[in-house]
Amino acid sequence: MAQLNIPLEKFGSIRTPFYFYDVALLKETLSEVARLEKAHHFDVHYAVKANVNDRILEIINEAGLGADCVSGNEVSRVIGIGFPSEKVVFAGVGKTDREIETALSHNIFGFNCESIQEVQVINSIALNNNKRANVSIRINPNVDAKTHKHITTGLEENKFGINLTDLDAVLEVIKASKGIDFKGLHFHIGSQVTDMSRFLELCSRINDVSSLLEQKGIEVEHINAGGGLGIDYHDPHKNCIPNFAEYFNVFNKNLKLKPGQKLHFELGRAIVGQCGVLVSRVLYEKAGKKKNFLILDAGMSELMRPALYQAYHLIGNLTSKSMEQNEYDVVGPICETTDSFGQNILLPKSSRGDLFAIYSAGAYGQVLSNRYNLRDVPEVIYSDRI
Numbered sequence: 001m002a003q004l005n006i007p008l009e010k011f012g013s014i015r016t017p018f019y020f021y022d023v024a025l026l027k028e029t030l031s032e033v034a035r036l037e038k039a040h041h042f043d044v045h046y047a048v049k050a051n052v053n054d055r056i057l058e059i060i061n062e063a064g065l066g067a068d069c070v071s072g073n074e075v076s077r078v079i080g081i082g083f084p085s086e087k088v089v090f091a092g093v094g095k096t097d098r099e100i101e102t103a104l105s106h107n108i109f110g111f112n113c114e115s116i117q118e119v120q121v122i123n124s125i126a127l128n129n130n131k132r133a134n135v136s137i138r139i140n141p142n143v144d145a146k147t148h149k150h151i152t153t154g155l156e157e158n159k160f161g162i163n164l165t166d167l168d169a170v171l172e173v174i175k176a177s178k179g180i181d182f183k184g185l186h187f188h189i190g191s192q193v194t195d196m197s198r199f200l201e202l203c204s205r206i207n208d209v210s211s212l213l214e215q216k217g218i219e220v221e222h223i224n225a226g227g228g229l230g231i232d233y234h235d236p237h238k239n240c241i242p243n244f245a246e247y248f249n250v251f252n253k254n255l256k257l258k259p260g261q262k263l264h265f266e267l268g269r270a271i272v273g274q275c276g277v278l279v280s281r282v283l284y285e286k287a288g289k290k291k292n293f294l295i296l297d298a299g300m301s302e303l304m305r306p307a308l309y310q311a312y313h314l315i316g317n318l319t320s321k322s323m324e325q326n327e328y329d330v331v332g333p334i335c336e337t338t339d340s341f342g343q344n345i346l347l348p349k350s351s352r353g354d355l356f357a358i359y360s361a362g363a364y365g366q367v368l369s370n371r372y373n374l375r376d377v378p379e380v381i382y383s384d385r386i
């Protein structure tokens with residue numbers, strides 16, 4: 001059984017706060033993804049924005065996954081790491097001319113285009129550079145991911161993708177664009193999706209759009225179903241590897257692929273989320289009028305998710321031996337009221353100096369860290385190089 005290992009005995013001399021990555025768990029997660037990818041003949045791209053650490057990218061590249069990028073710098077980074085350019089896709093609603101040129105210069109697998117105007121711009125940049133751009137169109141499927149509203153992307157009110165009402169118009173533009181080769185369809189409904197019925201609905205929407213294009217005599221070589229598979233933030237120990245088999249099965253059973261069509265995925269959180277832990281120390285215990293506060297030396301500058309989308313992370317005291325349980329608000333040192341990791345958390349009696357783990361911090365953790373309050377950049381520790 002895979003598990004998350006925290007080598008507490010080696011943490012003593014490391015200055016907190018720091019990010020810890022369990023490399024063995026990451027590798028096991030990747031081998032499960034690679035196994036299923038092979039069995040189903042899918043192509044899985046790692047959504048790079050979830051964690052861009054070189055070491056993590058190297059390990060993911062070694063596992064044979066492609067890369068899904070949302071900026072020109074991400075494209076350059078993964079190419080620099082050694083990802084084969086034919087496995088790199090580039091999405092995002094606001095690609096700059098320079099980013100498009102960068103991606104074209106690396107001959108990436110393709111662009112996932114999010115507006116009619118973007119298709120036109122990519123075409124003219126490709127022609128100016130004597131290149132051809134492989135383009136898939138990102139369709140807004142109007143499927144509710146039933147996740148937090150700040151990480152929902154596939155509804156008509158979201159800025160992402162092209163609405164079906166604009167499908168004919170975008171296909172016209174593509175047809176008239178000499179610098180563009182149409183490759184297929186792209187979708188992404190949102191992140192931290194745990195209800196498989198959401199992906200089932202996505203499948204049926206993809207089937208509809210795909211048939212629509214078939215009726216129009218347009219060949220769709222590639223279908224990209226995006227990412228979004230959620231992780232268990234409540235029990236990262238028990239479910240340290242997400243249920244990829246169940247997820248892929250939804251698509252395998254319900255998506256009607258035509259002969260020769262290739263199905264792609266872009267998973268971020270599900271791949272790197274559980275292998276990362278933010279380790280911090282208690283600076284102070286403070287008994288408030290209504291609350292007991294534990295003030296940690298990590299805050300929203302290291303892990304922004306709770307402040308950004310009221311995200312839940314399991315918090316554990318790694319060192320207390322106390323049998324007494326207390327309720328605490330676990331907060332950071334930053335001058336913001338939202339700088340809190342959790343309210344009314346039941347924990348063993350905790351004291352100044354205790355080491356704390358904030359679990360499931362591998363995705364959208366370190367990448368979102370910043371130097372607000374001129375904070376130090378946290379150290380990064382890998383389990384196999386400690």
Ligand SMILES: *Cc1c(COP(=O)(O)O)cnc(C)c1O
Pocket residue numbers: 047049050068070091092188190191192226227228229266267268269270363
């Ligand atoms: C962020 C993103 C993903 C990955 O989402 P996860 O929830 O981390 O799997 C995939 N595709 C696109 C286009 C994205 O923007």
